[in-house]
Structures are given as C-alpha cells and as structure tokens.
Amino acid sequence: xxxxxQHPSWVICKSGTSVKIExxxxxxQATTMFWYRQFPKxxxxxxATSNEGSKATYEQGVEKDKFLINHASLTLSTLTxxxxxxxxSSFYICSARERRNTxxxxxxxxxxxxxx
Amino acid sequence: xxxLEQSPQFLSxxxxxxxxxxxxxxxxxxxxxxxxxxxxEGPVLLVTVVTGGEVKKLKRLTFQFGDARKDSxxxxxxxxxxxxxxxxxxxxxxxFQKLVFGTGTRLLVSx
Numbered sequence: 001x002x003x004x005x006q007h008p009s010w011v012i013c014k015s016g017t018s019v020k021i022e023x024x025x026x027x028x029q030a031t032t033m034f035w036y037r038q039f040p041k042x043x044x045x046x047x048a049t050s051n052e053g054s055k056a057t058y059e060q061g062v063e064k065d066k067f068l069i070n071h072a073s074l075t076l077s078t079l080t081x082x083x084x085x086x087x088x089s090s091f092y093i094c095s096a097r098e099r100r101n102t103x104x105x106x107x108x109x110x111x112x113x114x115x116x
Numbered sequence: 117x118x119x120l121e122q123s124p125q126f127l128s129x130x131x132x133x134x135x136x137x138x139x140x141x142x143x144x145x146x147x148x149x150x151x152x153x154x155x156x157e158g159p160v161l162l163v164t165v166v167t168g169g170e171v172k173k174l175k176r177l178t179f180q181f182g183d184a185r186k187d188s189x190x191x192x193x194x195x196x197x198x199x200x201x202x203x204x205x206x207x208x209x210x211x212f213q214k215l216v217f218g219t220g221t222r223l224l225v226s227x
Binding site: 034 | 151156157158159160161164204206213214215216217218219220222
C-alpha cells in the first residue's frame with residue numbers, strides 16, 4: 001500500500017528557533033499534500049493544502065509567514081515552523097493524495113513538536 | 117470551526133458490548149471517511165462511503181452514510197480491546213480535495 005513518512009518523528013526546540021518537518025510519499029507520486037495540526041485530545045485541523053510546484057493554500061487563521069510550506073517535488077513537502085513558541089507545540093500530520101488515485105489521502109505517522 | 121460533530125465524545129465499554137458512533141453535519145458531502153487513530157500515530161483509513169444510504173461492513177464494523185449525505189454512523193458489534201482508539205469521521209465537499217474532520221470519539225474497550 002501507499003506509504004507516507006514524516007521526519008523527524010519528534011523534535012524539541014527552544015522558543016524562537018525554526019523547525020523543519022519533512023513529509024515524503026515513499027512509493028507513489030503525490031500532486032497534493034496536506035498539513036494538519038492536532039492538539040492533545042482534539043481532532044485534526046487542516047492547516048494548508050500544498051500542490052507541487054505552486055504556492056500552498058492556507059486555511060483561515062493559519063499564518064502563512066509562520067508556517068512555511070514548500071512542495072518542491074512530487075514526493076516531498078516540507079513544513080517549517082518559524083520562530084516557534086510554546087503554543088506551537090502540537091502533533092503535526094501530513095497526508096498525500098496519489099497522482100493516479102485522487103480519492104484517497106494517505107496519512108503520515110505524525111511529528112510531535114515540543115517548544116520549550 | 118468543526119463542521120462535523122461526533123457523538124459521543126468518549127465511550128468506555130466492556131468487551132463484547134455493541135456501540136454506535138454518530139457523525140453529523142448540516143453540510144452535504146460528496147464522500148465521507150472513517151478513520152481510527154492510536155496515540156502518537158497518524159489516522160488509518162477504515163472506510164469511504166460515497167452514496168447516500170450506502171452501508172458498508174468491515175468484519176464487526178458497519179458504516180452507514182445518510183440518505184442526504186450529511187451524516188454517518190459507525191456501529192461496532194462485540195467490541196474488543198483492540199478496538200480502543202480515537203475514531204474520526206471526515207467529509208469531503210464536491211470539487212474540493214480537502215477533508216474536514218469530525219470532533220472525534222474516543223473509545224475505550226476494557227477486557
């Protein structure tokens with residue numbers, strides 16, 4: 001089956017630093033990738049939709065200058081949390097739609113970000 | 117803002133019991149998906165329903181999509197401890213690729 005990986009699986013950083021999270025589709029090409037954020041005991045909230053070769057589309061209330069998304073290839077999207085603060089601590093999950101089958105999103109295992 | 121409300125939010129039952137989780141919205145979806153998520157992991161797709169009134173069965177799990185494609189239910193028969201997890205419904209609007217997730221139902225099945 002289609003596999004999506006995320007790196008790192010967890011990261012701890014100091015307040016004010018930037019953190020980059022990678023999302024890769026391992027065995028398929030993904031024209032569209034999605035980034036979600038999940039706070040403890042809550043559901044997934046879509047942050048942005050990323051299309052290969054174009055600018056990401058951000059959901060209302062998500063700061064595009066703070067959460068930089070780059071979808072440089074059909075297998076890689078990155079999310080950079082700039083000037084991270086403790087309130088950015090969360091579980092970040094990406095998903096990818098396969099180019100040939102756009103009906104299914106495949107989810108990554110998530111990245112736990114803790115900002116001290 | 118969550119557009120999909122799930123109920124109950126939390127359910128704690130004994131092994132062997134039956135349960136139903138509901139997913140309701142005022143919006144019409146082109147498809148609706150159910151996921152299960154374990155702590156520290158990404159959600160895993162259980163099923164996708166696309167036709168109003170559709171019923172799908174996956175072993176002890178039965179999924180139903182409402183006739184108007186605004187709501188859905190998940191019924192688990194003879195729950196097992198391995199069913200423990202966070203159950204999420206997610207709807208997709210016609211013409212849009214993104215999913216809107218429900219508020220989630222946390223299920224705990226005790227032996």
